Amino acid sequence: MSVQTESAPTVLLVDDEEYVLESLRRLLELDRFRCIAASSADRAMAELTTRDVDVMVTDLSMPGEDGLSLLRKARELRPQLPVIVLTGVGTVQSAVAAMKQGAVDFLQKPVDPEALVLLLRRAVEHGKLVDEVRSLRALAGDRVRPQAMIGDSAPMNALRRAIAAVAATEARVLIRGESGTGKELIAHAIHAQSRRSRKPFVRVNCAAIPESLFESEMFGHKKGAFTGAVTDRDGRFAEAHGGTLVLDEVGTLASVAQAKLLRVLESGEFAPVGEPRLHRCDVRVISITNEDLAERVRSGTFREDLYFRLNVVPIVAPALRDRLEDLPQLVSHCLERLSNRDGIPQKRISRGALEVLASYDWPGNVRELFHAVERAALLVPGEEIYAEEILPVVESGMLRIPRPQSSLGPEPKLDEESDLRLRERTQSLEKQLILEALRRCGGRKREACALLGIAASNFAYYAKKHQIADGAAS
Ligand SMILES: Nc1ncnc2c1ncn2[C@@H]1O[C@H](COP(=O)(O)OP(=O)(O)OP(=O)(O)O)[C@@H](O)[C@H]1O
Ligand SMILES: [Mg+2]
Known part of the structure; x- marks a missing residue:
């Protein structure tokens, strides 16, 4: 058909069963693929770190770490890597899960050789296109387009000012914050507003790099520096x-990785594994953590000198519960994204449903909110999401509104005079629910918590927040 490509594409095959690996390898080599075989997720990660792989094919069910977990890690390490998963009979569920995690396709075992070769060709082509688009964009000097950062609350505006201030400098930044608060978005925004915006933005998930491969992953390696290092990288x-x-x-x-990183940050130079020559490093480092690193320094598990090197300017991503006034805007943004993604009309959300959302404390922050909204939008047949529909969707830790026909009555109708301030309204709703639950349980807190669907250990927090006196409503 077309001109033969320069070099054979490299396929990483992962399966715990030797004979499967061997037969696939023979098959693919006949079709002029280069194959690397790995019999476990760990080995596969090691290969990915040291070799240039064009596409990965992995079994899903393996003893120890399974294919789904490997898929997740591999995509963290190489977001552009196409992955095809192999599933057993009757495991459509796991195939679906894999596709959601970014697998490009799946095949049922026993593998149909022609189908596999076809999928591989397509995946390799696709990978090349993605690379091409990326390099064309880089040539065209395309700016990294930052994702919109939603919210007009005071914490968000303070955050925007902090981002603008550090973006104008070269200072190292440490972004802290709970999970799902948008830390990656912040890192991106700093880059996009800085004078480096036309240069690469590279994110490494430190948790995904096996300890023994840290050096080669971060600093690269020379051909032959160790077994498996078949090319310079x-x-x-x-x-x-x-x-x-x-x-x-x-x-x-x-700790070893900490020491190696510190050396580079101090000297501004690094050496690829197996190469004596030092390379000057011109990168701006932004670090992200959801742990309390200062505490880790005190407990002796994180180097203090490294902490100071990384934490020149600290930026804190605000938790969603501290900026609940942004919730309606975030929900609309999410509904809009879903409608664009799925090509369906944009759903609306009722005021009651928003109140339900605002009465939860969102330990998983914006990410958790987006997931909840997505699930609700999927389940709701109509074009509007109501409180009743959002209830079953949010996590079990959520305040449960007594229903139907609670003492609060049906969702109130709004007139022009209604007080629409979400925060005040939801706070008062929360308080009413707690008082009502206490009343129904004759003041017994434990029982009331069960009714409310909150952990008994959280009662004190709510009581204090709403100044509910001991013995209230008993
Ligand atoms: N202010 C915001 N506006 C719009 N979307 C946001 C905002 N904050 C977070 N998100 C969205 O929430 C999701 C999670 O954000 P992100 O991945 O940046 O969180 P994170 O802080 O890195 O979380 P983790 O610690 O779990 O890695 C993403 O889909 C992101 O787009
Ligand atoms: Mg993150």
């Missing part, structure tokens, strides 16, 4: 040259 520092390097989950670095 750039590390992340070289990839990010001139741009920004984001160290996500930096708190998970083991």
Whole structure:
């Protein structure tokens, strides 16, 4: 059909069963693929870190770490890597899960050789296109388009000012915050507003790099530096040259890795494994953590000197519960995204449903909110999401509104005079619910908590927040 490509594409085959690996390898080599076989998720990760792989094919069910977990890690490490998963008979569920995690396709075992070769060709082509688009964009000097950061609350505006201030400098930044608060978005925004915005933005998930491979992943290696190093390879520092390097989950670095990173940050130079020559490093480092690193320093598990090097300017991502006034805007944004993604009309959300959402404390923050909204939008047949529909969707830790026909009555109708301030209204709703639950349980807190669907250990928090006196409503 077309001109033969320069070199054979490399396929990483992962399966715990030797004979499967062997037969697939023979099959694919006949079709001029280069194959690397790995019999466990661990080995596969090691290969991914040291070799240039064009596409990965992995079994889903393996003893120990399974294919789904491997898929997740592999995509963290190489977001552009196409992955095809192999499933047993009758495991459509896991295939669906894999597709959701970003697998490009799946095949049922026993594998139909022609189908596999076809899928591989397509995946390799696709991977090439993605690369091409990326390099064309880089050539065209496309700016990294930052995702919109939603919210006009005071904490969000303070955050925007902080981002603008650090973006104008070269200072290292440590972004802290609970999970799902948008830390990656912040790192991106800093890069996009900085003078490095036309240069690479490279994110590394420190938790996904096996300890023994940290050096080669970050600093690269020379051909032959160790078994498996079949070509020279750039590390992340070289990839990010001139741009920004984001160290996500930096708190998970083991002590040897901490020491190696510190040396580079101090000297501004690094050496690829197996190469004596030092390379100058011109990257701006932004680190992200959801742990309390200062506490880790005190307990002796994170190096203090490294902490100071990374934490020149601290930025804190506000928790969603501290900016609940942004919730309606975030929900609309999410509904709009879903409608664009799925090509369906945008759903609306009722005021009652928003109140339900605002009465929860969102330990998983914006990410958790988006997931809840997505699930609700999927389940709701009509074009509007109501309180009753959002209830079963949100996590079990959520305040449960007594229904139907509670003492609160049906969802109130709104007139022009209604007080629409969400925060005040939801807070008062929360308080009413707690008082009502206490009343129904004759003041017995434990029982009231069960009714409310909250952990008994959280009662004190709510009582204090709403100044509910001991013995209230008993
Ligand atoms: N202010 C915001 N506006 C719009 N979307 C947001 C905002 N904050 C977070 N998100 C969205 O929430 C999701 C989670 O954000 P992100 O991945 O940046 O969180 P994170 O803080 O890195 O979480 P983790 O610690 O779990 O890695 C993403 O889909 C992101 O787009
Ligand atoms: Mg993150």
